[in-house]
Amino acid sequence: MExxxxxxVVLIPEAEPxxxxxxxxxxxxxxxxxxxxxxxxxxxxxxxxxxxPVLAAVRxxxxxxxxxxxxxxxxxxxxxxxxxLSPEPAEPFRELTHRLAARFPRARPYNxxxxxxxxxxxxxxxxxxxDLRAAATEAEQHLPIHAWVSTVQLLVGRAEPGxxxxxxxxxxxx
Numbered sequence: 001m002e003x004x005x006x007x008x009v010v011l012i013p014e015a016e017p018x019x020x021x022x023x024x025x026x027x028x029x030x031x032x033x034x035x036x037x038x039x040x041x042x043x044x045x046x047x048x049x050x051x052x053p054v055l056a057a058v059r060x061x062x063x064x065x066x067x068x069x070x071x072x073x074x075x076x077x078x079x080x081x082x083x084x085l086s087p088e089p090a091e092p093f094r095e096l097t098h099r100l101a102a103r104f105p106r107a108r109p110y111n112x113x114x115x116x117x118x119x120x121x122x123x124x125x126x127x128x129x130x131d132l133r134a135a136a137t138e139a140e141q142h143l144p145i146h147a148w149v150s151t152v153q154l155l156v157g158r159a160e161p162g163x164x165x166x167x168x169x170x171x172x173x174x
Contacts, residue, residue: 018142026124084120093119
């Protein structure tokens with residue numbers, strides 16, 4: 001099946017041992033084939049619009065920011081619906097989101113649903129609060145998680161089970 005969506009994300013493979021089993025049960029994006037990540041800009045542009053000039057523009061934005069060390073050091077919540085891990089520092093993600101959204105104004109973070117974008121790695125969403133609280137307790141046992149962030153990935157796929165999200169481009173932070 002052809003991809004219908006794209007996303008700019010920072011993949012966090014270091015988090016997979018701690019959250020993969022939890023995400024497979026509690027985060028629908030994992031069922032879509034999306035690995036553990038911190039979202040930079042979703043939705044991005046339709047896959048058919050990911051032309052060489054668009055990729056060059058993304059590369060120019062990411063090249064303007066330095067790589068950094070990241071620590072996932074605590075769990076966070078959006079109400080009782082979404083359990084997530086908090087990246088520290090969060091500011092480089094906000095800066096990436098702000099710069100990319102300014103460069104691509106049609107690609108509003110989360111379709112403009114939220115006034116403030118909070119960088120996070122989703123562990124679970126839209127499950128009974130007791131299940132999410134148990135997952136929070138389990139995830140906390142694996143914290144902190146450290147990672148080196150040097151690349152933003154462009155993934156394409158479908159926001160549905162078996163969506164097979166795949167990386168089509170890497171954009172280094174330099």
